[in-house]
Amino acid sequence: MRRPLYFLLFMSLLATSGVWAQTAEEYFDQGNIKLNKGDYKGAVENYDKAIAQQNKVPAFYANRAIAKYRLNRYLEAIQDCDIALRLEPNQAKVHNNRGLSKFALKRYQEAIDDYTKAVALEPTFAKGYNNRAYTYLMMKNYQSAIDDYDKAIGRNLEDAASYNNRGWAKAKLKRFSEAEQDYNRAISLDQNYAMAYNNRGYVRSKLGDYNNSIKDYSQSIVLNPRFSEAYLWRGIVHHRFGNLEKACRDWNSALRLKNPKAQSWIDDFCTGDGPALSAEEYFNKGDEALTAGKWKEAINYYDKCIHLKSSHHIAYAHRARAYRKLGQIDKSIEGFSRAIELKPDYDWALASRGYVYYTNKKEYEKAIADFDKAIKLKPDYRWAYAHRARTKFRMKKYQEAIEDYNRALKIDPNDGWSYRNRALARYELGDAIGTCEDLNKAKELGDYKADGLIKEYCKTRGGGNIGKDTISVDTVNSYNTVLSSKNAEAVKFYTLGNERLDNESFYDAITRYTQAIWADARFKEAYLNRGNTKTRLTDYKSAIKDFDSAILLDGRYHEAFYLRGKAKWLSNDNEGAKTDWQRAKALGNTNAKNMLILHFKE
Template structure:
């Protein structure tokens, strides 16, 4: 098992340095010696993913889950690999399964949110592509073929997926080249660098006698003809931004033919340009009633709902805007409306977030977090610091405090994220840089840790904690792993920790089941000893 541990540590170090091929080799050797170790497959999955070999990353993630189906990190690895492969629905299912096992895991939650966002964007792109293919003279007939539609969906999701290639081989070359050409805005049927043949000269036809142009709308009933003529005059005035005359012409059009929805929506468009949003809304509501009564095209009704949504958006009544965009989508679903709806939903979330801000309550939650931190109950402390951040998201100290909890819980990736936010909010907050250095040191990323300590020393050259961290990282960077190990083993404090039978048992358990570490870290004494081993470079947690 000692050899497995050493190979795993070498793999972790190679991964941290960005040597992904090397990391895969070390993990593969370790797996050969200990094929039931799910952590090794998880780490190799991460290395494959970093190396952009997502198929192999997925295979290792599946094996991780097979070996330990209750370990949430396996589902995180699987979700990530599936997302990169464009298999968003499966990725969402993987992240949701992980969250069932560990509901408070922020890495799984953020991964789920990101893949849902990717899936929504892909849906919009696919719908846009379908619209192009339905309108194109060559492809509109092909859209009736289920196999072709299936191929287009997969092509939009991931052109390099093996299943796409299998479908492509069944299709005619013309279909593939034409589809890809439309997809990327290219004409693949015209050979490059070849002069087009000159058009054949046609025999000159005798000039035709000019016939007088028929008056527009001549064949329509009088009221309908007059209504459309007024509409045309209104459109001309609208284009010239002569809104008063445009309104007069649209009003006359309505008087001649009150059953045409477009006269009402055009009038609403004028009110919108004049910033008369209430009038715009009322006119659109009339348009919808008229449209329903006269069985107007659902696209025109959707347009009226959209215009109401736009008016409410301008009035910053976000929830009403959302309601009418949703009504528009129920009539006629388009990428443009979906984008508008997403923008409004984002604005609503932002407003709710601002409304929740309360610095006084944030301070109360921070104090509760501090109390639980002192008791060694880091998970509960995290909950209170998280609530404090929601109440006051611009306070860098709150992120620093939560990062300290994550460090104690060995959730270094989340701690590092908080340190980055802390330093972004206040680049002169020295504790944020020191805490970032310590986390990177624990992750064996000594070069990055050195940079963090340098930032801290720029702010306070005499800070003892920053100086010690800087020296330790410099030593680590200039030593090979064996020297680091020897130096750590020579430290009396490290020797005492390793002689402790309980600590040896915990370290062995960490290799087999990293999830069990979370329970041990609730004990402040054990957490301090593990922190010492991390800082010595003897162990690393990923």
């Protein structure tokens, strides 16, 4: 949304005296005349003849570089500037012109170096600052661009394009009011500047001034009827303003002008020349996809909802959750933050952002602050208490963690997750009996990890006689006392998978379990946990294959029979589930026994 601003500097430097000076000077003067008339090829020919007679005159090379630049012969232009600078090193304008050729070749940092040398040699050289500013703009170094435009404008460079470009840099930094002032100045200097109207329309839309935004885009189109970007953005403002019919007409106009972005807007929001689904309809489709674990599809629908209704705070929050599931953590936090900005008392978004802070960013203080706010808004928020407790556990504030788990369990006495995690906090404080009591309660409530932890802390170590010399904090996520694999690399990946599963990073967990299986193809626990993770992602068919592999490796693996039965039950294979649970029960699995009682009255 900018137009480039270049400054070429023409130099008419007199040749020195010599045997061929008069003739070389005549060729040089003729070259300058052709250069000013736009006959760049003829200018190069005259400069060639001048150089053939006198090859030590810097101005001959410097001006030939300008002509070659105009012919898009950038490498040759750079070579001529190199020679001119070897003959006379401290020429600010030659450094500037070499910078322009390097910019044209997208060698931006080298161009910056030349412009920097130019302004160092000539501190009042406004055009050098201006060219360096535009290069910074292309490099997305917006603050440096603004600083240089300030210097150029401060040196009396009153140019509409400079104000326009500085405005765009400010807009990129979301300094929209300042950007609007720059566009105002650009338009006052050039009232036919279509791009400046277009850009001012953009920042006005960001400032919520939709009516004047549309007026600016319309004026841009009047000045340049083939300006497809103005049609595109006017359409975007129309649809954010709630006028979908006009939006679709503008997007179709942009498409006819071959704007590459227009088709996606039409596909998303229009049928023919009219609007497609409503914001709520897109939101509902997003929720359906989110529930089904189709994270990218959900994000696509939430995007469309937000395009139509930018104040839809729940859409921002649900999209943030989908981003977290995809591992795009910064986007997730940004989404929850936007939802909270729109609705400061949105307790679920606060608690969810806190969850991301502690599980993914390890920024515990920020997490605690968010959970505190959520609980203040909703004093019976069990989930927030439970995860604030988990955060305090990671901060090694074990007693405070226990107090929060107590609050969570007071709200919901059937919360097996909180019993299991309170057990870990009690263990850290040396309360072995309390640890085992909580683990057994968690198991009774159906917590899927409790049984493995009981074997680790209670049965194998005599219940109340657990000592910290027998187990370290790093092993609390082990799900089996003795693993079937002795391969160190496989066990490492398996342990990483368990950590990812604890944090609900399911896809990453699957990757780690797969790496464990690659390292040891007979690692039954890796198959089991990968299958369990896939079950949580509702990929039952693939999960059942993993449980098959675990059972193939160990025909008496009751946990695999139980979990395979669970996957079959969830995929509506009731008889298959019953058969697997009966087998697991016969092998001593209590969870399978409970499922048979619950579902089959056995």
